[in-house]
Amino acid sequence: MKNKATILIIDDDEDVLITARMILRPFYQKVITESSPKNLESVLRKEHIDIIILDMNYKVGATTGNEGLYWLRQIKSIDPEIKVIMNTAYGDIQLAVECMKEGATDFLVKPWEKEKLIATVNTVYQLMNSEKKVVRLKESNKILHSDLTSHLGEMIGESEAIKEVFETIRKVAATDANVLILGENGTGKELVARAIHDLSKRKSEEFVKVDLGSLTGSLFESELFGHVKGAFTDAKTDKSGRFEIASGGSLFLDEIGNISLAHQAKLLSVLQNRQVLRVGSSKPTPIDIRLISATNKDISAMVNQESFREDLVYRINTIEISVPALRERKGDIGLLVKHFLALYGKKYDKGSLTINASQVNKLEQYSWPGNVRELQHATERAVIMSSGTELSADDFITKKSLVNVSKPESLNVEDVERQTIIQAVEKHKGNLTKAAKTLGFGRSTLYRKMQKYGL
Structure with a gap:
């Protein structure tokens, strides 16, 4: 499997370009070659370049490396994150030190062996990945801090x-x-x-x-x-x-x-x-x-x-x-309540809190329009306000919150429709397909109306 990186090789020697491309192509997703650094800016605008192998000299007879240093500075001013490997036929330690000061990552002396080229580029590639991971970790830590400090609970049912x-x-x-x-x-x-x-x-x-x-x-x-x-x-x-x-x-x-x-x-x-x-x-x-x-x-x-x-x-x-609404999985309410009781009992140092089956049954009669999130918040509130060890349904929800499906309090058309939908859903024990059929709605229409009425 090829490494996910794009390598750019810039050298005025066509033989060097061909050889380097042939050697590196099996290891990297994309290898681009350029004979002149004058095209650098346009290439960097079009391509996401990870590593550049940059020749030091382009004029005939030049050996100072000044051209390479100039283009190295240009690259770093355009994109400081690009890794640059300097490539020269003149092995000068002082020149290598100068390149490193200007931001080069490594140094190759021509003529290089195949293994040396592969090893040098691979080392730079691994360094690049390590640095990216550090940057991503710092940035993600800022973004994820709120998630790490909040309790999301578990999937239970x-x-x-x-x-x-x-x-x-x-x-x-x-x-x-x-x-x-x-x-x-x-x-x-x-x-x-x-x-x-x-x-x-x-x-x-x-x-x-x-x-x-x-x-x-x-x-x-x-x-x-x-x-x-x-x-x-x-x-x-x-x-x-x-x-x-x-x-x-x-x-x-x-x-x-x-x-x-x-x-x-x-x-x-x-x-x-x-x-x-x-x-x-x-x-x-x-x-x-x-x-x-x-x-x-x-x-x-x-x-x-x-x-x-x-x-x-x-x-x-x-x-x-x-993901089903809580009214479609009422049999899970008891399990969820026990889980949240244990969680918040420990958090608020309330010891072992319980709720009996008859009280759970009462909780199952409530529509829970806010679903599991509402049940979790209601349980936390009940734990905080509790004075004994056994809780009742009234500790979780007020009587006004309980759904009265038998006597509509209003003859307003929307109120009546809301109550009718509640009755149909209750009748079919949360099965929305059957409830929709009873009401003469499509399932998507029923879902939309339930959202409208906060059910």
Whole structure:
């Protein structure tokens, strides 16, 4: 397997160019040759160059190395991250020291042996990768700090609905397929995304989350694709975007249904070309990410309404996972409550807290519009406010919160429709397909109406 790097060789000797290209081509994805450094700027604008092998002398009879030093400075002024190996027929230690001071990474003396060239370029390549990992680690630590200090809980459940999700996760995790996770707010879409990453071959690399719903239009490109120093008023340094930071690992784009058509087009371009262009830069950067996206919106309806690009849907959902609402997996409520009781009992030093089966049954009668997230917060609140060791349903939810499906409090058309939907869902024990059939809706229509009414 070839190393993922582009090598540029600049030398006025055609034989050197041909030989070096033949030697290095089996080891690196792309090897470019140029006979004159005058083309440097145009090449660097078009290509993402990782390593340059630069000749020191170009004029006939020249031996000072001044030309090489000049072009080395030019390269470093254009892109300081490029690694440069100086190449000369005149082995001068003082010249080598001068090159190192100006930013060269290594030094080759012509004529070189094949093994020497391979070894030198490989050493520089490994150094380049190590430095990139350090930079990515520093940048990702800043971005991931909030994730590392927050508790996301675990995926827990024994219901058939959640077992189907677990099985799909196990199947898809072993691949690099792009995944689209659908589900209401609070169902645990991020937990599904993290589970896919943790079971994948990329698990030792970064899992980077981006909440697209919180990005304003002006921040979208800078956050996702990065920017270069001076690209805009506050761009005081170069900054890697989330795509670059996640390269080698998984990128989780949450609330992807919230982005504009203009941003959808830019995202599609990145996914198609597998490279990003930092704001203010003309040089593309290759990326290698496993994309996981999530939304609580009806993407199919959005495509029909032309508010979401159909071609982007094909890119992001090679595999689609629907996370069930808590009302569709009520049998898991008892397990979840016990898990959260243990978690928060320990956190707030409340000892061993319990809840009996009859009280769990009462919790199962509540619709939990906020899903698992609402149940988790309600459990935490109940633990904090508890004075005994056994909790009741009233400790979790107030009587006003409990759904009264028998007597509508209003004759307003929307209120009646809301109550009717609740009755249908309760009647079929959370099975939305059967509930939709009873109501005379399509499943997507029912899903949309439930979102409208906060169910």
